[in-house]
Amino acid sequence: MITVHHLNASRSQRVLWLLEELGVPYEVKRYERDPKTMLAPKSLRDVHPLGKSPVITDGDKTIAETGAIVDYLIGAYGAGRLIPPAGTPERMRYDYWLHYAEGSAMPPLVMKLVFAHIPDSPQMPFFIKPVARMITKAVTQSYIDPQIKTHIALWDAELEKSAFFAGEDLTGADIMMSFPIEAAATRGTLTPKLTTYLATIHARPAYKAALERGGPYELLS
Numbered sequence: 001m002i003t004v005h006h007l008n009a010s011r012s013q014r015v016l017w018l019l020e021e022l023g024v025p026y027e028v029k030r031y032e033r034d035p036k037t038m039l040a041p042k043s044l045r046d047v048h049p050l051g052k053s054p055v056i057t058d059g060d061k062t063i064a065e066t067g068a069i070v071d072y073l074i075g076a077y078g079a080g081r082l083i084p085p086a087g088t089p090e091r092m093r094y095d096y097w098l099h100y101a102e103g104s105a106m107p108p109l110v111m112k113l114v115f116a117h118i119p120d121s122p123q124m125p126f127f128i129k130p131v132a133r134m135i136t137k138a139v140t141q142s143y144i145d146p147q148i149k150t151h152i153a154l155w156d157a158e159l160e161k162s163a164f165f166a167g168e169d170l171t172g173a174d175i176m177m178s179f180p181i182e183a184a185a186t187r188g189t190l191t192p193k194l195t196t197y198l199a200t201i202h203a204r205p206a207y208k209a210a211l212e213r214g215g216p217y218e219l220l221s
Contacts, residue, residue: 002026002073005047005055006214007040008033011066011179012054016214018070018175020206024077028213066179067098070172082171094166097158097173105180108147112187115140152184156191163200174201 002019006012006028019026031041031053045051048064055064056073063072074083084090115136155177158165165173178201184190185198201207 003029003057005029005031005044005053005057007031007044007053008215013210013214014066014175014179015054015056015069015073016210017178017207018073018082018172020209020213021082021170021175021204022073022077024073065102067102067176070098070176074172082175084166084171090167093158094171094173097165098176101173101176101180105151105177106183108144108151109180109183112140112144112148115144148184148187148189151180152189152191152194155181156193159193159197170201170204 002024004012004015004019004026006016008030016026016028031044033040040051040053042051044053044055047057048055048062050064052064054066054069055062056069057063058072058076061072063069074081084094118136162168164170165177178198181190181194181198185195190198
């Protein structure tokens with residue numbers, strides 16, 4: 001039995017969705033973030049040394065990193081589903097977006113989240129906060145926001161080609177890309193096409209079932 005070590009409001013929601021799409025039985029072991037720090041509990045380090053989520057265990061195997069988990073689950077349980085055939089243009093698109101989601105898309109979104117919280121950190125002396133606000137605002141406006149805008153334009157252009165990121169059918173690439181797109185949506189920066197795309201995946205029965213198992217989450221709030 002696959003166990004998903006599931007942290008609330010985290011990337012592990014994608015793993016639940018994938019398992020529901022595959023129809024693979026699994027169990028969920030829940031971990032809750034510290035309400036003050038929003039960090040994962042130390043107990044996750046008993047599963048993986050980094051103490052991060054998502055992590056799955058499948059028999060004697062422990063797999064971390066969302067992309068690696070998606071690769072493993074589709075390879076072990078997909079029977080050809082949710083992945084285009086090897087050697088096709090769709091497979092090349094699949095490989096790109098599968099790795100791009102965490103490698104390129106998420107860093108500026110995480111930077112925006114971190115920079116937004118720096119000036120209001122309770123550990124920061126009050127007399128430093130005005131300077132911190134000026135610096136974070138300048139970096140956000142001159143670098144982070146333009147980067148995010150560029151990425152969103154790339155997503156929008158890709159979905160001009162087909163209904164999903166690797167063709168006309170949902171694949172693991174879409175499951176990976178759901179997180180950065182949902183993160184961008186919380187900032188109110190999506191195009192109409194991306195908003196429609198999100199509505200399409202949110203309407204999938206497997207997505208809804210994953211939310212029931214994992215619980216609703218406010219992404220990167």
